[in-house]
Amino acid sequence: MNVTVPEVGSSNLSFKLVFPQEESDKQSANILADMVATSFVTFQIKLLNYGNTTNPFFIISKRVPVVNASASVIFESLPTTTILGQIHIENGKIKGCSDFHGALDLVQGENTVILAPVGSLMPQDVVANALNEIISSSTLFLNAPQTLVSELNNIVSSLLLDSSTAYGEVINNFTNKNGLPRVELLSPSANQVFNAGVSITIIASATDLAGNISKVEFFQGFNKVGEALSFPFSCTWKPLSAGSYSLIAKAFDNNLAVGVSASVTVQVVSPTYTVTYNGNGNTAGSAPLDSQPYQFNVMITAKDNTGNLTKTGYTFAGWNTASNGNGTNYNPASTFAMGTENLTLYAKWSLIAVTSLSLDYSNLSMILGQSKTLIATILPNDAADKTVTWHSSNNSVATVNNGLIIAVAGGVTTITATSVDGQKVATCYVTVKDIKDFITLEVVDEGLVIIEGFITGGVFSQITNNSPESIELTSFYMYDGYSGALVAYSTNPSNLGILSPGASNNLGKKLNAVYYPTFKWTFTWNQNSYVVEHRFQKKSF
Numbered sequence: 001m002n003v004t005v006p007e008v009g010s011s012n013l014s015f016k017l018v019f020p021q022e023e024s025d026k027q028s029a030n031i032l033a034d035m036v037a038t039s040f041v042t043f044q045i046k047l048l049n050y051g052n053t054t055n056p057f058f059i060i061s062k063r064v065p066v067v068n069a070s071a072s073v074i075f076e077s078l079p080t081t082t083i084l085g086q087i088h089i090e091n092g093k094i095k096g097c098s099d100f101h102g103a104l105d106l107v108q109g110e111n112t113v114i115l116a117p118v119g120s121l122m123p124q125d126v127v128a129n130a131l132n133e134i135i136s137s138s139t140l141f142l143n144a145p146q147t148l149v150s151e152l153n154n155i156v157s158s159l160l161l162d163s164s165t166a167y168g169e170v171i172n173n174f175t176n177k178n179g180l181p182r183v184e185l186l187s188p189s190a191n192q193v194f195n196a197g198v199s200i201t202i203i204a205s206a207t208d209l210a211g212n213i214s215k216v217e218f219f220q221g222f223n224k225v226g227e228a229l230s231f232p233f234s235c236t237w238k239p240l241s242a243g244s245y246s247l248i249a250k251a252f253d254n255n256l257a258v259g260v261s262a263s264v265t266v267q268v269v270s271p272t273y274t275v276t277y278n279g280n281g282n283t284a285g286s287a288p289l290d291s292q293p294y295q296f297n298v299m300i301t302a303k304d305n306t307g308n309l310t311k312t313g314y315t316f317a318g319w320n321t322a323s324n325g326n327g328t329n330y331n332p333a334s335t336f337a338m339g340t341e342n343l344t345l346y347a348k349w350s351l352i353a354v355t356s357l358s359l360d361y362s363n364l365s366m367i368l369g370q371s372k373t374l375i376a377t378i379l380p381n382d383a384a385d386k387t388v389t390w391h392s393s394n395n396s397v398a399t400v401n402n403g404l405i406i407a408v409a410g411g412v413t414t415i416t417a418t419s420v421d422g423q424k425v426a427t428c429y430v431t432v433k434d435i436k437d438f439i440t441l442e443v444v445d446e447g448l449v450i451i452e453g454f455i456t457g458g459v460f461s462q463i464t465n466n467s468p469e470s471i472e473l474t475s476f477y478m479y480d481g482y483s484g485a486l487v488a489y490s491t492n493p494s495n496l497g498i499l500s501p502g503a504s505n506n507l508g509k510k511l512n513a514v515y516y517p518t519f520k521w522t523f524t525w526n527q528n529s530y531v532v533e534h535r536f537q538k539k540s541f
Helices: 123-135 138-142 148-157 165-175
Strands: 011-019 040-048 057-065 082-090 099-105 109-117 182-187 193-195 200-207 213-220 223-228 233-237 243-253 258-260 264-269 275-278 299-301 314-320 335-337 343-351 356-359 363-367 371-373 376-379 388-392 398-401 404-407 411-419 425-433 439-451 454-465 471-479 486-490 497-499 504-515 518-525 528-535
Touching: 011 082, 040 123, 082 109, 082 123, 099 123, 099 148, 109 123, 123 138, 123 148, 123 165, 138 165, 148 165, 165 258, 182 243, 182 258, 200 213, 200 223, 200 243, 213 233, 233 243, 356 411, 356 425, 363 404, 388 398, 398 411, 404 425, 439 504, 439 518, 439 528, 454 471, 454 518, 471 504, 486 504
Parallel strands: 011 109, 193 264, 275 343, 363 425
Antiparallel strands: 040 057, 040 082, 082 099, 099 109, 182 200, 200 233, 213 223, 213 243, 223 233, 243 258, 243 264, 299 335, 314 343, 356 376, 371 404, 388 411, 398 404, 411 425, 439 454, 454 504, 471 486, 471 497, 471 518, 518 528
């Protein structure tokens, strides 16, 4: 869109519209009119009256209709001063915008003011916004130089136009133009190369001759990546993908003035990393293979146990980043992002726990000096640790070691077997007796005649072995209960010999007037000799 002012006075003026990310050399543009209303364009120029804070500017404004998608106007007699040019389109837009403004220090001859959309954060927009604010303040306008737009352009060129805060930063820097913060990026250095996904430390130095530094902000392009409120001024930034990145620091002082560093460009590359699977103590099978290289942040799918890894006493429970299982868990088919180093995934093994523990005896009668081994049965058969700990409740009666019980004294004790995890327990109640306590004696008789204690007829002593061990009978004696005379005896092995558990033997003879006899047996067990005796009991007739 052109507005040409004839050379009446000292200056000719034309307008040029620019848009974000695009600058057109065309001097006209289509105006998209509302379908139900006529479009009008208001052309306005504010001309500054330097030195006059009461009336800092005067306005020239014209409103013209849009005809054939264009509008033009002629302004007359423009002096050489600073101007603020504005265009407003009623019932229409150009590239989505209806308001434009820009500023220029007019010189003799031809002048072009470049207009940018209001609020676009383009340099022309920021300068025009600052100019309008300065002429609205008598204090600010009092300090304005004759080349105000040129000075504002210098201020804006040193700022980062990343957000609406830039409008305020221009005014702050104009107010504090003799004491702006100075900031410089110390690290990283220009064109330094980094790997994607690796944190980069950004360090800046900042000084201020007329105040104190209140904070330093760090930017990648227009994106703020961190800030520091005190020395040392630094932050960390992690680029996630390869490319060239421009880094900038902004320093603020206590007067809200802003200084912007020169940009530093760094290069970020994407190396590749590997994933390795480890059987982690497997006893059979093989770990999966993954020959694929991965870049940082690429999604990876954890492999299944395709090589049939097994470990005795354990079941496969997925993968972990640490061999001891204290890292990050990944189940087969789960996904995760590749990091910044080669990764090893270790097989995770779940212990097969003991579910049942039993003993082959729940009760035992043992002979003093006897030994007996208890057998513990653990299920399942593939339990990881089938170790059993043993304990006797009374070691003075019987001791136990790895299931072997040794009876050391008469009495009772409880033998306890416990699984290694302490979760399963089995017990056996043990009674310890002397071998003689297991032997019973009784008299067997036939056809007796007893007169005043003297017996005539058959009398026999029966010995029964109730112990769990065989004993060997070595002799038998029968004595007159009154005189003590030997009545009968036998040491013949064929009459004596081995007496098995539960077995009985009886020896004796037909007596003729023998007073209540006594009987004595001798036997050996476990290389020891023993004697047991009993007597014919008196009977009443």
